[in-house]
Amino acid sequence: MGIPPPDSSTKPSRVLDTVTIRFCGDSGDGMQLSGGEFSRASAFAGNDLRTFPDFPAEIRAPAGTLAGVSGFQIQFSSQPVYTPGDRPDVLVAMNPAALRSNLADLRPGGTLIVNTGAFVAGNLAKAGYLANPIEDGSLDAFVVHGVDISKLTEAALHGSGLSTKEIARSKNMFALGLMLWLYQRPTEPILRHLQQRFAKKPEILAANEKVLLAGHAFGETAELFAGTYVVPPARIAPGRYRNVSGNQALAMGLIAAAKLSGLKGFLGSYPITPASDILHELSRHKNFGFTTFQAEDEIAAVSSAIGAAFGGNLGITTSSGPGIALKQEAINLAVMAELPLLVIDVQRGGPSTGLPTKTEQADLLQVLFGRNGESPLPVIAPATPSECFNAALEAVRIAVRYMTPVILLSDGSLANGQEPWKIPEIADLKPIDAPKRTKAEGFLPYERDNTTLARSWVAPGTPGLEHRIGGLEKDFLTGSVSYDPENHEKMVRVRAEKVRRVAQDYAPLEVEGPPDGRLLVVGWGSTYGAIRAAAAQLRSRGLPVSHVHLRNLNPLPMDLGGILQRFEKVVVPELNLGQLSIILRARYLVDAVGINAVKGKPLQVGDLAARIEEALS
């Protein structure tokens, strides 16, 4: 490929530490592809990074409308990166609607690259512009580069034999090529990926390559940009890396869990955004002996997983909030029958259908308390996309060790967001012990292990251990149906105690920042990056801010109470109206103060830092 290596550039370059770029355009413009490929190239350049794809719920809103705008943001850096970045430094806007709905986020003085070719009367009107913003001075606060990407793409593909539509669809490659040049990213990983992706469509491949190179060359030759930027590689622990999204990490974690436990993996699932990709990913890997079953609805999905678990297998179900609501009765059956089951809830904006493609952390109380009766179960929440892998292993470990359903709370931003992941060595993964009882003598179906209070798991097919279980209250030992009042209270308490004992296996909590003092920020789930970055920022200014992040939401870690007591003030940032705050207040009688946002978007570091600082005063 005829791309000049970056250092042969005739233009000067400046070194930057951290950059945030957002690609935005119509949902048919291929912005997710541009963003994804740019991330790939940045990973290869050795940067740390986090991404945030943001797309509309409508599959194809009318072209050029505000409803159809799709965006992809990436923060990449020579330092560790914890979030996809608050406000982009650079906004690439492919049409007026994209500009209109994203401009408010661009930082003042930021760089704006607009596809002038799309700023025509019809598109301007659809986006609600009375005048062309490129010409009316309304963008004066930014460094604006108008590039007729549409026309340049057409020119690059002149005579290619492609249809007008296909040519128009290649615009994203031009924008990508231009950005690759601007930030001196390597083109090889992208070209390699395009070759795989379009292996069966040589004309499209050729077109994409050509336009990508045209965009790159345009940067080099046009007089628009004074020079390029260099973001040097980050210092990262040695090892082999890849980019991974939360959903990919979960899927791999589930396959690994099946392997490490020697259990047959079974996923029963019903499609729902943003959880579907886990089903998609697992469905591709039937050669792992992992069974995937697309059920007729969520209730059948979880029920089939319970059937698999009853059969002695690793039963898993994946969904999002609305689906979890439907599954609750069946999850309760697994609580009563004391069967291992993994339920993954990839949270999204609610209530009801809510914001299907946007993120929220508002299912915590649903999974803790949304079932009838006293129905405790372990809940765990990964904090970053790559952590989803280990969270899946831990959830399965708990489920089979304690014979209980476990809920794993991911969310939309973890599901789709990417970050580099150090690929674990298989040899370092601990086996998961999933013993089954086969000895018939002295068998009582609800007799319990002394340490874990788990009953034993007996797979049907085992001679001499035939027994019946079900949703009716059980006798403490025999498991026969029992309506005895004393027995019921005993069983309610023993089920609660069993779940409480899960905490005996946790690693100690880590407090970042001072171990005691003025203010502790308690977080859970995907807000980790923003909280960590905000707390570090405040500490760097000499403010006494500590951070503890909860991966285990039920039972809560045994050392949490002590930690909370060592601080004068406790604040709890959450993408809900204060669900963890409620729990902390009730459990520990602390005046946990919520910092709450429910906009369907991740927390922003700047905002969060300001609000924590406010809480300090």
Place this chain on the structure above:
Amino acid sequence: MSQLTRKDFQTNQEIRWCPGCGDYAILASMQKVLPELGIAREKVVFISGIGCSSRFPYYMNTYGFHTIHGRAPAIATGLKLTRPDLQVWVVTGDGDALSIGGNHLIHVLRRNVDVKILLFNNRIYGLTKGQYSPTSEAGKKAKSTPYGSIDAPFDPIRLALGAGASFVARSIDVEAAHLQGVLHRMASHRGAALVEIFQNCNVFNDGAFVTLTEKASKARSQLHLEHGKPLVFEDGKKGIRLNGLEPEIVPVGDGGVPESELLVWDEKAQPALAFLLAGMGPAFPTPIGIFRAEERAVHHELDEALQRRVTETLGDGDLEKLLGTGDTWTVP
């Protein structure tokens, strides 16, 4: 394996059905048939939903799971997909299977999951004490419909046929020999097999099937479907003939039509024929027996074949390779 007996399948649990309930007879038939199947007790699993009938697993000394209302077919599907070595029976009622669980029922049939479904139809909700059910006749007066229900009933046979069931039958709680014959056939059927069992709820819907079970009326109201045999009833005095798409009752023998004109039952024929018979209406006798028995691809076998095919193409799953899929880079 030592020869099992009926006793081996009984449990020590106190049976909590009302005295006189038809469920007892069905339980007895099942316990009679299981030892005759030559299958190890530990390989048999009963999965039920919720309702009087769904207490069934507690009384069977096999593996059993009394689950939640309507979902037994879905639970059985997950079990069968992961444990094809087990023989899985589903026990359900008309409310359980056709109201709350209607969706799962049609899908387990369409997929041809290898489970044997016993649908106890008493045309009423028993456990919740007497509300009308999806099979109650229009105008049914029950606790929740004191002025008569305004809903049209489902016919479970037609529903099952419409869902693509590969085996559909009907029997009666007290017709032990007939029921046991059907259970045998179900046990050897490969794929989803459903039997609707008319079951008397003597507390809330007593006598719902009385014309079928009373000695006096039985002969003229039961029409036995037997593969390869002409459709006759009333001790062979009457038969069913097809006039275009209309079934009609005709006299047989002396002065009647010759047997050769009668409809000869074929359980492998087009499901449309079974559908037609199931819907003959109140002026006709009620068909009992096997409406349909068809060999078709079985769900878990398709899944196994698919897993094999994918493995042949992609090779055995390699975790190390999976984790390192796509672009990777090494940080020194």
